[in-house]
Amino acid sequence: MSRSCKVLTISPNPAIDLSVALDSLQPGTVNRATSMQMMAAGKGVNMARVLVSLGHQVTVSGFLGIDNEAPFIEAFAALGVEDDFLRLPGATRINTKLSEAEGRVTDINAPGLAIDQRSWDDLIKRVEQQLQSPLRRPDAVMIGGSLPPGVAVEALAELIRCIRQHDLPVWVDTSGDALAAAVEAGASAVKPNREELSEWAATPLLDDDATSCAAQALSDRGHDHGGLAHTLVSLGAQGVLWLARHGRWDSRPPEVKVTNTVCAGDTLFAAMLHAVLTDMSPEDGLRLATALSAEAVRHPGVGDIHANDFHHLLEHTRVRRLSDAATGGAFV
Numbered sequence: 001m002s003r004s005c006k007v008l009t010i011s012p013n014p015a016i017d018l019s020v021a022l023d024s025l026q027p028g029t030v031n032r033a034t035s036m037q038m039m040a041a042g043k044g045v046n047m048a049r050v051l052v053s054l055g056h057q058v059t060v061s062g063f064l065g066i067d068n069e070a071p072f073i074e075a076f077a078a079l080g081v082e083d084d085f086l087r088l089p090g091a092t093r094i095n096t097k098l099s100e101a102e103g104r105v106t107d108i109n110a111p112g113l114a115i116d117q118r119s120w121d122d123l124i125k126r127v128e129q130q131l132q133s134p135l136r137r138p139d140a141v142m143i144g145g146s147l148p149p150g151v152a153v154e155a156l157a158e159l160i161r162c163i164r165q166h167d168l169p170v171w172v173d174t175s176g177d178a179l180a181a182a183v184e185a186g187a188s189a190v191k192p193n194r195e196e197l198s199e200w201a202a203t204p205l206l207d208d209d210a211t212s213c214a215a216q217a218l219s220d221r222g223h224d225h226g227g228l229a230h231t232l233v234s235l236g237a238q239g240v241l242w243l244a245r246h247g248r249w250d251s252r253p254p255e256v257k258v259t260n261t262v263c264a265g266d267t268l269f270a271a272m273l274h275a276v277l278t279d280m281s282p283e284d285g286l287r288l289a290t291a292l293s294a295e296a297v298r299h300p301g302v303g304d305i306h307a308n309d310f311h312h313l314l315e316h317t318r319v320r321r322l323s324d325a326a327t328g329g330a331f332v
């Protein structure tokens with residue numbers, strides 16, 4: 001049993017995910033679903049699920065609308081996490097995920113509840129209270145997802161700087177201007193996928209070398225701002241590229257039947273934080289996170305470490321250490 005840590009996850013813009021399974025999506029026609037499922041979600045909530053399954057004590061925070069908070073309250077009770085979400089009038093957004101039999105997923109993510117400056121200031125105060133409390137102070141903070149309407153990227157930067165001033169690592173999974181702002185504000189780790197990295201680099205990433213160069217540029221930019229100990233690039237079935245201060249690795253999961261990719265990235269990021277907090281070897285940590293993320297794509301929701309064949313997935317996940325100059329070499 002590895003060490004249990006305290007983690008705070010913050011979801012400025014959580015969501016109820018409506019996962020709709022269909023044989024194949026025919027836009028502009030009536031489509032019949034084969035199944036439907038609703039789940040309290042958003043990146044911070046999903047990451048909390050993974051961290052709890054890996055044995056950590058988690059507090060969840062962010063903003064929830066009081067009109068439809070029930071699925072969140074149920075989920076938090078089932079998980080055994082501390083609920084520190086601020087409540088606001090209105091409803092939390094519903095994000096629709098259309099997953100086709102062949103594994104393609106179409107996301108329709110709503111904008112979310114508008115947040116005013118006062119509410120954002122309240123969130124920062126609430127977070128600071130936890131960071132200052134000797135009993136509740138976390139070992140790390142994760143911030144996940146898009147920014148809700150009314151929240152500018154400068155506000156995210158302020159939150160990150162506040163957490164860094166308390167000398168805590170802050171892992172941020174976001175995209176677009178918010179990703180750039182997070183890096184400049186000193187985020188400790190980020191996890192763009194290829195498209196998000198391409199947007200940050202403002203260039204198409206047509207091959208592995210271009211992806212690797214852009215990841216290095218992002219990592220260097222983070223170092224210049226005193227943060228980014230970890231840059232993780234999630235590459236879907238191709239695996240993960242990981243640039244850390246102490247080396248570079250990549251990984252490749254075994255082939256799995258893809259049913260729903262929605263929570264793969266959240267699973268990967270949270271499992272990597274677990275690996276770092278519990279001092280796993282880089283190879284074992286990246287193998288675990290990659291395998292768990294592969295497990296996640298087989299169904300809606302996050303990866304399940306208790307899946308019957310998880311050991312098989314783990315054994316068939318390849319990890320290799322990369323030299324500083326190259327991406328070649330044999331998988332170990």
Ligand SMILES: O=P(O)(O)OC[C@H]1O[C@](O)(CO)[C@@H](O)[C@@H]1O
Binds near residue numbers: 046095262
């Ligand atoms: O905040 P964003 O970028 O709209 O993403 C939210 C979505 O991301 C997820 O957390 C999956 O990564 C979904 O549960 C959720 O609907």
